[in-house]
Amino acid sequence: MSLHPSGSPVSPDLPTLRVAVLGAGTVGSEVLRLLSQQGGELAHRIGGRLEVIGVAVRDLARDRGEHVPAALLTEDATRLVQEADLVVEVMGGIEPARTLLLDAMAHGASVVTANKALLAQDGASLYEAADAHGVDLYFEAAVAGAIPLVRPVRESLAGDRIQRVLGIVNGTTNFILDAMTRTGASFEDALADAQQLGYAEADPTADVEGHDAAAKASILASLAFHSRVRLADVHCEGITAVSAQDITAAARMGRIIKLLSIVERIEEEGGERISARVYPALIPDHHPLASVSEAYNAVFIEAEAAGSLMFYGQGAGGAPTASAILGDVVSAARARVHGGVGPRESRYAELESIPLDELRSAFYISLTVQDRPGVLAEIAGTLSGYGISISTIHQELLDERGEAGEQARAHIGISTHRALESAMTASLDVFSSTATVLSIDSILRIEGE
């Protein structure tokens, strides 16, 4: 009976690969912990040893815990990447990460990065450098953290035709929306709680405005549709305008609100275009994504032959992100030892992005109106004039008399069938100059039907 963690000893003849780690924060220190604790296992899996030759940090003096040996720390990242076979980038931000990775590849190193912002903004130049220098570029950790997603999309589904991806890929916003759904809290209160619990940063902009989810959508769309989808091609709305009333209204309709990253192939007469967009949407409460709670991530994929697939797990955090990075390190290292070429940028399809205006969506809109005869008919008439047909209406009297002794007010919640975005925009323009419509409170899409 073998009671050893790993049975056969690691051969002393294995080649050694020099690994540089850029950044020693939460993720970096977990990467170093796994590299150290799993060293023997990794050597077996790779057929080579990994030797960490340095860890680049901005501040040498700061103590970084037991897994980050002080002797490995360096402030000279430029020199470090030039000496490495593999560079793991977990520092984040555009610069100096971009220059360091380009430099690393120019010096023959393969790169593993978790940097979604850099990939979304400048993925093309990274891919081109990898191609030009015959090295690999891996980034599983950049989308949905620990969840294997990049590899399944670009390898497992390489023989299929992906139609649509609906993803909950930002844990902070899912935590906030989940709290609002469970407790009835306002966005502001749920955000404050999330910040206190460490699920949201002091400056939550990148998360709550949807920028992080949009970067991931651009990466996913590029992979899924073999086209170059830039961050600027992604329509992005955050969750700051989602109100407790919206959550309640959604529940009344058997729906739940989630921030979705949606990438989609739109079949049209004579061809197809693609859409990548991020917004809070109402989904049916029995949809597999509806039960994704707290800070978890999940990605729902529809493919022509495979049908519906879902992937679920932790989208952030030191250890989960490090797990995804180490998987890439093993792949990149195996290619170093055994030869072969990792996945390259695939953009042969050159599909164009469809402008949001030309998309068709189902909507939920909520209006505050004067409570008097004919108002509902006026609203319905406007929508119908733009070809938008109503699915359900919910009307509620807000007060007997307005604040200044005016006409009483009512709240109207309307869900529609699928209609052109431009038609909805035009309707809202009309409402905003309609005297009986006091305010347009919400405009949300309905997805996953």
Add this chain to the structure above:
Amino acid sequence: MSLHPSGSPVSPDLPTLRVAVLGAGTVGSEVLRLLSQQGGELAHRIGGRLEVIGVAVRDLARDRGEHVPAALLTEDATRLVQEADLVVEVMGGIEPARTLLLDAMAHGASVVTANKALLAQDGASLYEAADAHGVDLYFEAAVAGAIPLVRPVRESLAGDRIQRVLGIVNGTTNFILDAMTRTGASFEDALADAQQLGYAEADPTADVEGHDAAAKASILASLAFHSRVRLADVHCEGITAVSAQDITAAARMGRIIKLLSIVERIEEEGGERISARVYPALIPDHHPLASVSEAYNAVFIEAEAAGSLMFYGQGAGGAPTASAILGDVVSAARARVHGGVGPRESRYAELESIPLDELRSAFYISLTVQDRPGVLAEIAGTLSGYGISISTIHQELLDERGEAGEQARAHIGISTHRALESAMTASLDVFSSTATVLSIDSILRIEGE
């Protein structure tokens, strides 16, 4: 605006790879459909063209639909595999599949197979042949159909340490148990329905006895734990003994019954062993696997760094299985064109399997007993004597008087805390010779707590 399905044309200079398909059933014809319909896209993704040089079948005369050109059919599979660069095996069964694949590899072809039975029984010889001849062996479709699982386990999680996998990997049994849960039907009635709807075969043995799930468990355990786990190492119980009463009892405890393939790393003093087993188990009704309905598959993975992951999708069917196969075909073809070595057998850890007797599980047992004072105390005393502590008890009078005018009978359902399998076996032995215990009706494990 590009409205073409694929933007840039396929270069005429690409190398051509000769593909042989063994079998033209439901899966084979879908493989051929995708190869034909996606040909241009696949050429882009591979950097090479795929040319189907033949489709081996047993009966040339049978019409196989539009996607299987009669001109490609051949009965001479042996010759076909010797002329191929890539062999796709979707014929199933041990022979002649085994001989043909070994022959294909000996002649330099890489192999993509969906044959779980062959892999579970004879995976070692296939791996050895791939190694010896420097070709690749891929089998994503052999476990959980369309769900990307093999690649995530052996590549994405290659830097992590998998602790446990709980999988619903047989669609037929999930369909039957789901129907029993929803309708209260007996196993026999639910099976008959499943057969009528095409979810179960006329001879359902391989599914309902757990053999199919056991083959998949052996494959998963081998990959997850870098050890050779043979089919004979997998403890296997099917669902034929699951009764409507068990389903009801589970529901009363907030649980649901699923046939699980479980592979697990058991940490022990001084080392570790592994367990691979298949049985119907009670899981909490809020567990992510509990909501997997109909014939869907789902696999729940716990890894040291990644935490909990779940993968969900269609585990069988022509198109979903073909999707998984085509993903492998693209990987194998890319390696042909660009060089490199696909994943090899990884069994360095050489972990031994722990016998079922030495495992600790929580149990649900159900007994029919004589309804008289002291019976419950006797049963509890027996369990306690073997170190098994009771978690909950449910007792129900079955009838005032037994059939032959004897003592009235009662039904007792007991759930226990975790205890040794051997202790439970010993207790059941005692019960079977205890006069007041009229029958042992069920013995099921409780998982996923």
